[in-house]
Amino acid sequence: MATAKNFTAREEQSTYYSVSSRKWIAKGSDVYVKEFTLREGEEVPWHSHTEVFDVFYCVQxxxxxxxxxxxxxxxxxxxxxxxxxxxxxxxxTAHRPINPGPGVCRFVIIQGVGVYDYLPYKKG
Structure with a gap:
């Protein structure tokens, strides 16, 4: 089991894409919380999930x-x-979080309840 000392705000990029920062805040069996930092114009590519919904909370x-x-x-x-x-x-719902600028965007995402997956989506 991960302790707060070696788990909190642990940087871990996705195997599907890379962004300025992607940090784990909490990881359970069916709920996930991450903090993302995107520079202006940066995005998480189009994708969807089979079971989990996403709640986005903008902090910067x-x-x-x-x-x-x-x-x-x-x-x-x-x-x-x-x-x-x-x-x-x-x-x-296929979706694509993007920082339209100006400046840096930082947000927290809460994902659940269910098994997490990342299904790339090709628009159009």
């Missing part, structure tokens, strides 16, 4: 989450978050 800068309905392939309204804003992306 601006965050935009672009969304597409997987059933219809139709674009959904983008989620625009400023500091202190949060939004949820449900299962069945």
């Amino acid at each position: 800068g601006q965050l935009r989450v672009d969304c597409i309905d997987l059933r219809t392939s139709e674009p959904l309204p983008s989620l625009e978050l400023g500091v202190g804003d949060s939004a949820r992306v449900d299962v069945g």
Whole structure:
């Protein structure tokens, strides 16, 4: 079992993409909490999840989450978050968190409840 000393804010990049910073805050069997830092224009590529929903909480800068309905392939309204804003992306929605700028964006993501997966999505 990981202790707070050697687990809290542990940097770990994804095997699918790389961003300025991706730190684990908490990791359970069916709930995951991470902190991301994106420089201006940086993004997490389009993807979806089979079981888990995402809750985004912006702590610095601006965050935009672009969304597409997987059933219809139709674009959904983008989620625009400023500091202190949060939004949820449900299962069945392809999404792409991006820092539209200006400056650095930092956000916390809570993912659950279920088994985490990352399914790359090819737009259009």
